[in-house]
Amino acid sequence: MAATAVDRGSWFPSLAVGVSLLKALFINSYHSTDFEVHRNWLAIAHSLPVSRWYHENTSEWTLDYPPLFAWFEFGLSHVARHFDDKMLAVDNLNYASPATVLFQRLSVIFADVLFIYAARECCRCVRDRKATRDVFHRPSFVLAVLLLWNFGLLIVDHIHFQYNGFLFGFLLLSVAKHMQSQHLQGALLFAILLNLKHIYLYVAPAYGVFLLRSYCFTQDHRDGSIKWTSFSPFRLLALGGIVAGVCALSFGPFIAMGQLPQVLSRLFPFKRGLCHAYWAPNAWALYNVLDKSLATLGVGLKLVNETTLPRASMTGGLVREFQHAVLPSVTPSVTLVCTLLSILPALASIWRRPRGAGGFLRCLLVCALASFTFGWHVHEKAVLIAVLPLSLLAVESREDAGIFLLLSTTGHYSLFPLLFTPAELPIKCALMLMFTIFSFAALGRLHSTKNCKMLYEDSPFSGQASLLRAPEVAYLSGLLALAVACELVFPLSPWQRKLPFLPLLATSVYASLGVCYSFVRLYVTLLRRDGVRKSKQL
Incomplete structure (x- = not known):
């Protein structure tokens, strides 16, 4: 293992430096409107009092x-003002001088140092x-490329x-700490992450149940079996203290100023509608x-009067405010119930049988x-x-590799509409192809039946020879055809003026x-x- 550590020390920095140069x-x-969003936030934080x-x-x-x-x-x-202090004026809307662009881009690249460190820990x-002949057959190398690139x-x-x-970076580092049994550090990192961006509440239930069951309950090895019966209130207090301390540091000043309701109204703007x-x-795109x-x-069968339908349902394409015309309209509470019901079996599973x-x-x-599938106003990112x-x-x-190939290819392609200018078309296509080809080739080689010994010895899928099933291959082939139609054929067709939203609709639904x-x-x-684990226990 010492040789592996030395080798990793040589190729990991090369991957990290290479991707950083590519970003430059x-x-x-x-750049999208998010560029102006963050420039405005820079100005607010710098020029205005916290209140x-x-x-x-x-x-x-x-x-x-x-x-x-x-x-x-x-x-x-405080770094930005050395580039161009005009970007820090609150009323200087849509300001994007060359110095401003340079600073904002560099700030993202340098902030990614944390992500690079987290990838290394993962x-x-x-x-x-041990028998791997070259670095390209090592899971650690493949993982580094999948994360960094x-x-x-x-x-x-x-x-x-x-x-x-x-x-x-915070999320992956937190996961790595839990994999290294450093649970308090992992909890601290996740608490910080939640107070940086609240979208990570998506995965908070998994953290809560896992830490409560696997950290606050200790193992009892009597009679040759493992029983999770010894509850440690001190560990629970330690976890609670970490979460409360981070939240107090984050929200405390605003609570003291009586502004907590105002802050929460900004964080959870439920009036934005079901879909972005x-x-x-996700499921709501199919529902829509x-x-x-x-x-x-x-309307075609004259069962519905077109004049009684909400305008957006027939002519607006993809819109932010969406009123369903035939099916019942979906409320935030409905999406919350659907989400909770969909995660309960998973939470119950790791509670009943903790698996580390x-x-x-x-x-x-x-x-x-x-x-992502059932949430309210979910962003594609x-x-x-x-x-x-x-x-x-x-x-x-092997089984998870197949799921990854399907989800990453589909999810990444769904991001294509974010870059809609012609200049970025060859860039996004080239990057997507390189990443996808590497993913298929590297994971296929890694899990080939000739060379692969499954690292999960109890896997029920070790006999499968292919990472993807025939219907999944056919689906991904259709995704390629859709990309050609939306990115190359449609812009040249007369439908572009009549139905400009059609590529977005097709991409979202497919x-x-x-x-x-x-x-x-x-x-x-x-x-x-x-089920396999339970049957082995029996």
Whole structure:
């Protein structure tokens, strides 16, 4: 194992430096409105007192992240003023000088140092095979590439513009700490993450149940069996103290100023509607298109009066505010109930039969995909919360590798509409192809029946020779045809003026099928592993 550590010390920095240089090439590329969002937040944090941060509304892009992220922007602003202090004026809307662009792009690249460190820690948690002849056959190397060179992060952070890599650094580092049995450190990192971006509440149930069951209950090895019967109130107090301390540090000043309701109203704006402007590929996209189809069919059969239908349901394409015409409209409470019901079996599974960090990670993925599939006003970028952690399982299990290939290919393609300018078309296509080809080739080689010894010895899937089943291959082939139609054929067709939203609709609906199927398949693996473990115990 010492040789492995030396080898890793040589190739990991090369991967990290290489991807950082690639990110630097995108500095002058297209950026979305999120660029102005974060410039505005820099200005708010730098120019206004804390008491005004969550009240300021000069720009439509008001501060709607938790307080720790506002303090992160505050820290960045003190560096930003050395580049161009005009970017820190609250009323200087849509300001994007060359110095501003340079600073914002570099800030994302340098913040990714945390993600690089987290990826390194995750690679340390993966067991390399002793008989591996070269580095390209090592799970740790494949995992490093899947994380550091992830297509979704590259385009969302370094072209579209966001700080997801910085945030995922906390998540992956937290997962790595739990895999190393450093549970208090993992809990601390996740508590910090929640106070940086509250979207990670998606996976909070997995953390809560896992830590309560596997950390607060200690193992009893009497009679040659393991029983989880000894409850430690001191461990529970330690966990509670960590969470309470981080939340007090984050929200305490706003509670003292009596502004907690105002902050929460910014964090949870339920009036934004069921779906984002571009429908995320989830169950509600399928629900919406079914409603549109029924409405169109009803009008054609003269069963429904077109004048009585909500305008958006027939002519608006993909819109933010969506009123269903035929099917019952969905409320935030309905999405919450659907999400909770979908994660309960997974939570019950790791509560009844704790399986260490592996079971926790699988439950985390179920919670992430369930929230993405059934959540309220889900953004398409949230699929990365499942794709990135799934990389850890993909290098260790043949079945999980197949799910990863399907979910990552579908989820990454669903991000294509974020980059809609012609100049970025060859960039996103080239990056997507490189990442996808590497994923298929590396994971296929890693789990080939000739060379692969399963790292999960109790896996019920070790006899399968192919990572993907025939229907899954056919689905991904259809995804390629859809990409050609939407990106190359449609812009040249007369339909572009009549139905400009059609590519978005087709992408959302087709990708929804793949994401929902991946969610079901992931759940099946969780329950089947649970069943295999139970039968062995019997």
